[in-house]
Amino acid sequence: MAYSEKVLDHxxxxxxxxxxxxxxxxxxxxxxxxxxxxxxxxxxxxxxDDGVIQDAKFKTYGCGSAIASSSLVTEWLKGKTLDxxxxxxxxAIAEELSLPPVKIHCSVLAEDAIKSAIxxxxxxxxx
Amino acid sequence: MTQDIxxxxxxxxxxxxxxxxPRVAEKxxxxxxxxxxxxxxxxxxxxxxxxxxVEEAREEVAKLVNADPREIVWTSGATESNNLAIKGxxxxxxxxxxxxxxxxxxxxxxxxxxRELEREGYTATYLEPExxxxxxxxxxxxxxxxxxxxxxxxxxxxxxxxxxxxxxxxNICREQKVIFHVDAAQATGKVNIDLEKLPVxxxxxxxxxxxxxxxIGALYVRRKPRIRIEAQxxxxxxxxxxxxxxxxxxxxxxxxxxFRIARIEMQLENERIRKLRDKLLHGLQDMEEVxxxxxxxQRIEHNLNISFNYVEGESLIxxxxxxxxxxxxxxxxxxxxxxxxxxxxxxxxxxxxxxxxFSIGRFTTEAxxxxxxxxxxxxxxxxxxxxxxxxxxxxxxxxxxxEWAAH
Amino acid sequence: MTxxxxxxxxxxxxxxxxxxxxxxxxxxxxMQQGNPTSQHSFGRYARTAIEEAxxxxxxxxxxxxxxxxxxxxxxxxxxxxVHGAAIKNSQSTLVSSNIEHPCVSRPIEALAQQGWHxxxxxxxxxxxxxxxxxxxxxTNNIGLVSxxxxxxxxxxxxxxxxxxxxxxxxxxxxxxxxxQAFGKIDVRFDELHIxxxxxxxxxxxxxxxxxxxILNKRSDIEPLIYGGGQEKNLRSGTENIAAIVxxxxxxxxxxxxxxxxxxxxxxxQKMLEISLMxxxxxxxxxxxxxxxxTTFFAFKDIExxxxxxxxxxxxxxxxxxxxxxxxxxxxxxxxxAMGIDEDLARGALRISFGNKNTIHEVKGFMxxxxxxxxxxxxxxxIAA
Numbered sequence: 001m002a003y004s005e006k007v008l009d010h011x012x013x014x015x016x017x018x019x020x021x022x023x024x025x026x027x028x029x030x031x032x033x034x035x036x037x038x039x040x041x042x043x044x045x046x047x048x049d050d051g052v053i054q055d056a057k058f059k060t061y062g063c064g065s066a067i068a069s070s071s072l073v074t075e076w077l078k079g080k081t082l083d084x085x086x087x088x089x090x091x092a093i094a095e096e097l098s099l100p101p102v103k104i105h106c107s108v109l110a111e112d113a114i115k116s117a118i119x120x121x122x123x124x125x126x127x
Numbered sequence: 128m129t130q131d132i133x134x135x136x137x138x139x140x141x142x143x144x145x146x147x148x149p150r151v152a153e154k155x156x157x158x159x160x161x162x163x164x165x166x167x168x169x170x171x172x173x174x175x176x177x178x179x180x181v182e183e184a185r186e187e188v189a190k191l192v193n194a195d196p197r198e199i200v201w202t203s204g205a206t207e208s209n210n211l212a213i214k215g216x217x218x219x220x221x222x223x224x225x226x227x228x229x230x231x232x233x234x235x236x237x238x239x240x241x242r243e244l245e246r247e248g249y250t251a252t253y254l255e256p257e258x259x260x261x262x263x264x265x266x267x268x269x270x271x272x273x274x275x276x277x278x279x280x281x282x283x284x285x286x287x288x289x290x291x292x293x294x295x296x297x298n299i300c301r302e303q304k305v306i307f308h309v310d311a312a313q314a315t316g317k318v319n320i321d322l323e324k325l326p327v328x329x330x331x332x333x334x335x336x337x338x339x340x341x342x343i344g345a346l347y348v349r350r351k352p353r354i355r356i357e358a359q360x361x362x363x364x365x366x367x368x369x370x371x372x373x374x375x376x377x378x379x380x381x382x383x384x385x386f387r388i389a390r391i392e393m394q395l396e397n398e399r400i401r402k403l404r405d406k407l408l409h410g411l412q413d414m415e416e417v418x419x420x421x422x423x424x425q426r427i428e429h430n431l432n433i434s435f436n437y438v439e440g441e442s443l444i445x446x447x448x449x450x451x452x453x454x455x456x457x458x459x460x461x462x463x464x465x466x467x468x469x470x471x472x473x474x475x476x477x478x479x480x481x482x483x484x485f486s487i488g489r490f491t492t493e494a495x496x497x498x499x500x501x502x503x504x505x506x507x508x509x510x511x512x513x514x515x516x517x518x519x520x521x522x523x524x525x526x527x528x529x530e531w532a533a534h
Numbered sequence: 535m536t537x538x539x540x541x542x543x544x545x546x547x548x549x550x551x552x553x554x555x556x557x558x559x560x561x562x563x564x565m566q567q568g569n570p571t572s573q574h575s576f577g578r579y580a581r582t583a584i585e586e587a588x589x590x591x592x593x594x595x596x597x598x599x600x601x602x603x604x605x606x607x608x609x610x611x612x613x614x615x616v617h618g619a620a621i622k623n624s625q626s627t628l629v630s631s632n633i634e635h636p637c638v639s640r641p642i643e644a645l646a647q648q649g650w651h652x653x654x655x656x657x658x659x660x661x662x663x664x665x666x667x668x669x670x671x672x673t674n675n676i677g678l679v680s681x682x683x684x685x686x687x688x689x690x691x692x693x694x695x696x697x698x699x700x701x702x703x704x705x706x707x708x709x710x711x712x713x714q715a716f717g718k719i720d721v722r723f724d725e726l727h728i729x730x731x732x733x734x735x736x737x738x739x740x741x742x743x744x745x746x747x748i749l750n751k752r753s754d755i756e757p758l759i760y761g762g763g764q765e766k767n768l769r770s771g772t773e774n775i776a777a778i779v780x781x782x783x784x785x786x787x788x789x790x791x792x793x794x795x796x797x798x799x800x801x802x803q804k805m806l807e808i809s810l811m812x813x814x815x816x817x818x819x820x821x822x823x824x825x826x827x828t829t830f831f832a833f834k835d836i837e838x839x840x841x842x843x844x845x846x847x848x849x850x851x852x853x854x855x856x857x858x859x860x861x862x863x864x865x866x867x868x869x870x871a872m873g874i875d876e877d878l879a880r881g882a883l884r885i886s887f888g889n890k891n892t893i894h895e896v897k898g899f900m901x902x903x904x905x906x907x908x909x910x911x912x913x914x915x916i917a918a
Binding site: 135136138140143144146147149152155156159160163164165167168170171172173174203204205206207209210234235236239240242243333335340341342343358359360361362363364371372373374375376377378444448450451452453454 | 548550551556559563565568572574607635637758759777850851
């Protein structure tokens with residue numbers, strides 16, 4: 001399978017790998033996918049009181065495209081408001097990384113991870 | 128070109144295909160350039176020289192497996208041999224019955240030949256092997272029915288390298304008067320094959336898994352007691368009517384030479400390869416959560432199939448691009464399905480996905496193995512650091528009990 | 535034996551591989567090679583080479599690369615189309631001519647024993663399948679109609695537009711065995727309007743053990759060999775990469791050289807046939823449109839096999855009928871189909887020229903032939 005250069009770059013040098021304290025009230029954690037499907041993505045965001053994402057971290061079990069998709073969104077998320085973050089679409093991720101059709105699901109998963117992390121944060125903060 | 132070679136990764140995929148041994152290539156070339164005749168041409172010496180080359184090669188193939196040269200039929204490869212044996216014998220003896228028996232971990236071309244026969248109205252049983260990949264003799268015996276016409280079991284599995292007890296399985300078939308076919312594509316030059324002793328009726332061989340050329344194989348068809356097959360390819364009546372088509376002389380000569388070398392060097396070579404394999408195994412077993420797939424004792428020296436838990440298969444293959452290995456069989460690796468062989472052993476999808484088949488061969492060096500161990504350790508560690516599943520495992524969470532949102 | 539310089543006049547049986555073809559094959563015989571199905575770089579390298587060869591084959595016959603299915607040779611390709619078309623329609627009739635190569639006729643005969651119907655197009659005295667012959671076929675539901683483009687023994691070229699018209703009228707799958715024609719005459723798949731066509735590598739200075747079935751994209755057939763799903767699921771088995779690469783190169787070379795070679799062999803053929811007729815030979819299909827390299831002939835009252843052996847001892851390799859049936863002593867089925875007398879047919883000899891044959895060789899051959907004929911006539915005279 002031929003990967004685009006951007007996918008290879010994110011795969012070789014993934015950005016923002018790591019873990020945030022999931023019990024921190026400012027941290028939202030999203031975990032999507034399933035091992036049996038071949039991808040599990042964990043995405044965490046740390047949000048300031050005025051609703052801006054200050055930090056984002058990920059860990060991904062999955063193919064090169066899944067790793068690249070999650071690495072890319074952590075870059076994109078930083079500095080965005082939650083509303084802006086929830087507008088990130090999988091098609092934008094797929095386009096940026098030139099994902100082939102069989103790998104589109106990786107970008108869908110990344111979008112789901114963002115939504116899941118935001119939902120977790122909101123439920124934590126009782127909003 | 129030289130740069131290209133310099134960048135070539137280390138080849139550890141000998142079960143997929145082997146390079147042609149230089150001695151084999153040397154023997155083949157004159158049959159391309161000088162002795163190019165059609166071996167079926169009986170009217171001139173170009174034809175006779177080619178025919179002589181073909182017959183000498185037939186003797187060499189027969190010698191490696193202790194058979195009579197007249198029992199060897201040339202084919203275009205093991206895929207054709209398996210198709211010919213399975214469909215050819217099942218058709219010929221169809222009056223006896225229309226039940227056929229094989230094992231779920233057979234090569235795709237055996238499984239697909241069975242499926243084709245099913246479409247023609249045969250009933251097939253695909254026996255599940257034990258978790259170590261071996262066939263349970265009692266279960267095999269029980270699977271045979273009064274109308275079973277043919278059973279097919281591979282000598283050595285292409286993915287996990289386990290060696291089936293062909294003698295015992297063959298004896299069961301003899302007792303039950305079932306035609307017994309064995310796919311030995313992965314066995315030649317690796318295990319001793321004595322067809323005078325083995326109760327096998329039909330056996331498939333491939334040249335390119337034993338340092339011979341691609342595009343040539345053979346089918347052993349027993350003479351005593353005589354086994355009959357229906358031809359799948361008709362024409363000039365070559366190979367005593369069992370397989371028509373102009374014989375590719377240079378390829379046949381290459382297969383003969385490859386099998387001759389295998390016969391002479393097998394024992395020493397396998398000892399050397401065992402040492403390399405054991406070194407690789409010990410090196411990799413240093414890591415946590417590493418599982419060997421398939422029985423380790425009843426197995427060829429050349430194969431090591433290992434699953435690395437909590438690492439996804441495709442990213443693993445990307446990570447080890449400096450070595451050429453397979454994840455599952457080469458013939459199915461274009462699809463992303465987890466190996467059906469490993470699943471038949473009861474491995475989870477995740478473990479099946481994260482398996483690597485290392486296959487060691489004639490030109491593998493100790494330095495290659497050292498490099499591989501080093502590379503795997505480094506890359507597995509990196510991928511595990513990326514893996515949320517590894518974190519969960521380290522936190523003592525049982526991943527199989529987690530409820531995953533389906534997507 | 536080694537003292538005699540050998541002359542090869544049996545190019546319809548097989549040809550010597552071109553040095554340039556061998557050149558492109560060598561890396562695949564000598565270096566580390568991958569299985570084209572493998573995903574690592576060895577495998578991808580092999581895959582690229584195969585796809586390049588596929589384009590070379592397609593270009594030579596004016597087909598689309600996706601229409602090229604590599605097989606182990608012409609025999610397999612012919613068996614594949616017969617079997618593959620038959621399985622799709624189990625009630626159908628399989629039509630071929632009575633001069634086909636056994637690898638078309640035998641699989642049809644085998645299927646005829648399993649319930650399919652069979653019908654034969656009959657050649658006339660000149661070995662030609664005429665419009666009338668097609669009219670004699672009255673069956674409808676035809677699963678396949680297969681007519682060879684050029685005959686391996688006589689070299690007679692059939693009119694493919696008749697095959698096309700017939701197949702169109704009957705809505706049947708059409709196929710031509712172009713093994714002997716390819717490389718000797720211009721073969722254009724896109725202009726023939728035939729559904730399928732068989733090619734072989736070793737008749738065009740390529741390696742043995744590889745060929746192709748050219749299959750129109752709209753045609754749907756069942757495979758003959760099942761397994762790993764190579765060649766778009768139509769032909770399983772690890773690809774014979776060295777041979778495929780060689781075949782591709784041979785196709786490229788033959789396209790470049792065909793015109794020149796056919797003019798050259800036409801000259802040799804003329805010269806040979808004039809001399810043969812002077813000696814009293816009967817040349818089969820002598821006045822019919824034929825391949826420029828093939829001459830099929832016989833002398834009345836001369837035992838063909840005796841002459842053949844005598845000529846071989848003098849260093850001339852020629853054939854009696856097709857190489858594949860050289861095994862048996864039956865008279866040529868092609869000549870019998872043409873209504874040639876059985877005794878004359880039994881004495882038939884075939885000369886097939888190639889690009890390296892020379893006028894000098896033909897002259898030498900004629901001298902030797904004259905002497906051998908005299909010897910044989912003396913022997914028969916003594917015996918009588």
